[in-house]
Amino acid sequence: MSITYLEAIRAAQGKALADDPRVFIYGQDVGAFGGAFKATKNLSQEFPGRVLDAPISEDAIVGAAIGAAVAGMRPIVEMQFADFSTIGFNQIVNHAGAYHWRTNVPCPITIRLPGGGTSGGGPFHSQSLEAIYAHFPGVVVMTPATVEDAYSMLLDAVAIDDPVIFFEHKFLYYHLKAEKLPTEAMPTGKARIARPGRDMTIVAYSAMVHEALAAAEELAAERVEIEVVDLRTVKPLDTDTIMASVARTGRLLCVGEAWPYGGVTAEVLARVATEGFDLLDAPPQRLNAKDTPVPYHPTLWAAHRPTARSIAVAARNLLRL
Amino acid sequence: MVQSVVERSVPVEDAPLRAEYIKAFRGMLLARVLDDKFASLYRGGKIHGGVYLGRGQEALSVSVGLALRPGDVFAPLIRDGAGRLAFGESILDAVRTYLGSVLGPMRARDGNVHRGRPLTGLLPMLSHLGAMVPVVNGVLLGHRFKGIRETVGATCLGEGGTSTGAFHEALNQAAVEQLPLVLVIANNQYAYSTPSSRQFACHSLVDKAIGYGVRGHSLEGNDLEACLTVVGDAVARARRGEGPQLVVARLLRLCGHGEHDDASYIDPALKSAPFARDCLRLAEERVLAAGWMSPREVELWRAECVQKVEEAVAQVQREPGPDPYAEDWCALASRHLSEGYHGA
Ligand SMILES: Cc1ncc(C[n+]2csc(CCOP(=O)(O)OP(=O)(O)O)c2C)c(N)n1
Numbered sequence: 001m002s003i004t005y006l007e008a009i010r011a012a013q014g015k016a017l018a019d020d021p022r023v024f025i026y027g028q029d030v031g032a033f034g035g036a037f038k039a040t041k042n043l044s045q046e047f048p049g050r051v052l053d054a055p056i057s058e059d060a061i062v063g064a065a066i067g068a069a070v071a072g073m074r075p076i077v078e079m080q081f082a083d084f085s086t087i088g089f090n091q092i093v094n095h096a097g098a099y100h101w102r103t104n105v106p107c108p109i110t111i112r113l114p115g116g117g118t119s120g121g122g123p124f125h126s127q128s129l130e131a132i133y134a135h136f137p138g139v140v141v142m143t144p145a146t147v148e149d150a151y152s153m154l155l156d157a158v159a160i161d162d163p164v165i166f167f168e169h170k171f172l173y174y175h176l177k178a179e180k181l182p183t184e185a186m187p188t189g190k191a192r193i194a195r196p197g198r199d200m201t202i203v204a205y206s207a208m209v210h211e212a213l214a215a216a217e218e219l220a221a222e223r224v225e226i227e228v229v230d231l232r233t234v235k236p237l238d239t240d241t242i243m244a245s246v247a248r249t250g251r252l253l254c255v256g257e258a259w260p261y262g263g264v265t266a267e268v269l270a271r272v273a274t275e276g277f278d279l280l281d282a283p284p285q286r287l288n289a290k291d292t293p294v295p296y297h298p299t300l301w302a303a304h305r306p307t308a309r310s311i312a313v314a315a316r317n318l319l320r321l
Numbered sequence: 322m323v324q325s326v327v328e329r330s331v332p333v334e335d336a337p338l339r340a341e342y343i344k345a346f347r348g349m350l351l352a353r354v355l356d357d358k359f360a361s362l363y364r365g366g367k368i369h370g371g372v373y374l375g376r377g378q379e380a381l382s383v384s385v386g387l388a389l390r391p392g393d394v395f396a397p398l399i400r401d402g403a404g405r406l407a408f409g410e411s412i413l414d415a416v417r418t419y420l421g422s423v424l425g426p427m428r429a430r431d432g433n434v435h436r437g438r439p440l441t442g443l444l445p446m447l448s449h450l451g452a453m454v455p456v457v458n459g460v461l462l463g464h465r466f467k468g469i470r471e472t473v474g475a476t477c478l479g480e481g482g483t484s485t486g487a488f489h490e491a492l493n494q495a496a497v498e499q500l501p502l503v504l505v506i507a508n509n510q511y512a513y514s515t516p517s518s519r520q521f522a523c524h525s526l527v528d529k530a531i532g533y534g535v536r537g538h539s540l541e542g543n544d545l546e547a548c549l550t551v552v553g554d555a556v557a558r559a560r561r562g563e564g565p566q567l568v569v570a571r572l573l574r575l576c577g578h579g580e581h582d583d584a585s586y587i588d589p590a591l592k593s594a595p596f597a598r599d600c601l602r603l604a605e606e607r608v609l610a611a612g613w614m615s616p617r618e619v620e621l622w623r624a625e626c627v628q629k630v631e632e633a634v635a636q637v638q639r640e641p642g643p644d645p646y647a648e649d650w651c652a653l654a655s656r657h658l659s660e661g662y663h664g665a
Contacts, residue, residue, distance in 0.1 A: 022466075024466060050466075054494075055490070055493055055494055055497055057455075057490035057491075057493065057494055059452075059455065059486060059487050059490050059491075060454075060455035060458065060487065060490035060491045060493075060494040061455075061494075062455075063452060063454070063455025063456045063458070063459060063487070063490075063491060064455045064456070064458045064459035064462055064491075064494060065459060066455075066456050066459055067394075067444075067455065067456040067457060067458060067459020067460040067461070067462065067463065068459040068460065068462050068463040068466070069459070069463075070439045070440075070444070070456070070459070070460060070463070071459070071460045071462075071463025071464060071467070072463060072467065073462075073463045073466055073467075075459075087486075090449050090452060090487075091452060091455070091456075094447060094448075094449060094452075095447050095449075095452060095456070097652070098652070100652070100653065100654040101430060101651075101652045102427060102430055102431045102435075102445060103426070103427070103437070103438075103439050103445055104428075105439045105440060106654035107654075108654075137652035138652035138653060140653070140655070140658055160655050160658065161654040161655050162653045162654050162655050162658070188658065189657070189658050235660075236658050236659070236660040237660060237662075239660075239662070271662075
């Protein structure tokens with residue numbers, strides 16, 4: 001038996017609903033239909049009255065989740081696409097993010113953002129918005145890259161007493177498979193060494209972990225050993241693991257599918273440059289999507305975001321510096 | 322029969338109104354006294370940031386607070402000092418928040434009208450207008466999930482707040498879920514300097530109710546009896562399971578947007594409209610004319626209000642302000658997930 005990243009997300013929600021009566025799911029088409037990607041398939045039948053179809057009102061969906069959380073519930077919000085979470089942005093960053101700090105009352109909501117590019121998605125069904133959420137205080141931002149993490153981190157997200165942005169990558173939904181669901185997991189907030197190596201560190205997260213691993217495999221044939229760090233959460237950012245890896249390799253390339261201005265890769269580079277400058281044998285580098293909206297056509301899309309090939313090119317360039 | 326006794330006696334059908342009216346009038350007066358104190362503290366430079374008063378809106382606001390009961394949820398807005406007090410907020414909470422005391426509910430992290438105690442049902446407002454409506458919906462959904470019955474959620478907005486997407490999304494959401502939401506709109510003719518004619522083009526905001534499939538109520542917001550009756554009816558209907566209620570009151574803001582604002586933009590013609598008369602003065606005239614309170618009782622209550630407010634201010638002025646070195650600078654409830662990284 002094998003289980004996909006998407007099935008792991010569904011299974012985690014099923015477990016959360018079964019284990020905790022405070023949990024409910026709220027989002028567009030999540031009820032009998034089972035969600036646009038089927039991430040809530042059968043859950044409304046298994047848990048009657050606890051998986052609610054919402055009107056197309058992202059602002060009100062998140063607002064209601066905040067109110068329900070204050071009333072003692074543990075809502076899981078499904079955004080149909082990460083891109084539409086911008087309509088709920090105000091409630092997420094200003095209200096939920098500041099709630100505990102202002103009132104001393106926790107605001108435990110999980111907001112699932114199916115994001116990232118897939119071929120044919122185009123400008124408004126492909127975005128990677130982790131950085132804008134991470135920019136605000138008071139939120140945790142998860143970017144699981146594996147089936148195991150998709151499952152265990154989503155369970156963690158529901159248990160955490162703060163608003164959690166759960167950025168799940170649509171490209172991984174069906175592509176990624178595991179033998180079984182995990183019974184134990186690394187703690188939230190800790191990055192993972194996805195592949196050990198001593199010549200260079202590539203820091204990545206979400207779908208880019210797999211592109212980075214493929215690039216590392218390609219360079220292994222050239223006798224270059226690349227260490228790949230999977231951030232798992234971009235906030236908190238596990239600077240310790242990054243720094244320890246850079247201490248071993250002396251070279252850093254950070255890869256993100258999001259746009260270059262500001263963002264996670266910029267943050268990683270800034271921290272390493274300011275706190276680990278002496279660990280570096282070469283200027284730290286980063287690779288991001290191009291600074292345009294995400295193109296629709298597969299040929300353009302493949303050139304817009306980092307791929308194993310472009311990562312390998314960047315890695316070779318960095319080795320020459 | 323002795324004349325004075327006749328004068329103080331009340332027709333049987335007036336008895337419930339009388340008690341409620343007097344209670345409301347007292348609450349309005351307390352709120353006005355508190356607001357006046359904030360205004361004078363502001364002018365004296367004792368308050369950091371803005372001061373936002375509810376002058377002229379006390380009748381409407383107090384009626385919301387009085388119609389609610391423990392277990393209900395209330396998200397007051399900018400001009401709801403009277404409603405807050407009637408719902409049970411203490412004078413101290415208000416003063417501490419305005420003066421930045423660490424002992425206040427917001428611990429000097431947030432100020433002025435952005436205060437509340439969520440666990441007692443008093444939600445602290447987000448500045449973003451309209452944003453509290455879906456949050457009240459969410460609390461009511463939470464109550465439904467938990468099997469808590471017959472609670473009501475109320476929140477207030479100005480007419481300007483009805484132009485937001487949040488208002489639309491949330492009123493529709495409440496209607497879809499048939500939540501016991503009471504949404505009270507104070508059409509005080511101006512949103513900051515913007516007149517209603519630049520805010521909406523429908524004849525009356527209450528006409529929106531039918532579009533959302535909710536019951537609409539309209540009234541003159543300076544008539545305390547009307548406020549008590551109409552808001553009371555709306556809350557009772559929500560409590561009975563009749564779904565969301567939209568209450569639209571017409572009145573005039575009798576102060577600047579904030580105390581920094583002289584409101585020179587207000588059309589003088591509006592000031593002489595019947596709905597522009599001060600609700601507090603009208604209520605006082607009514608309690609005196611009906612003999613529900615004597616002039617002396619009113620003056621005693623006014624003096625008592627002043628004393629309560631002065632005592633609270635004197636106490637809070639002796640309280641500590643925030644200490645940046647004692648502040649934990651941690652935005653998360655899950656402390657173990659806080660990086661503690663502040664970029665320096
Ligand atoms: C979404 C949003 N935009 C702008 C503001 C700035 N602002 C604060 S109060 C106000 C006017 C509000 O008018 P109204 O809703 O009619 O309430 P009133 O002040 O008249 O009671 C504005 C524009 C805000 N708080 N929220």
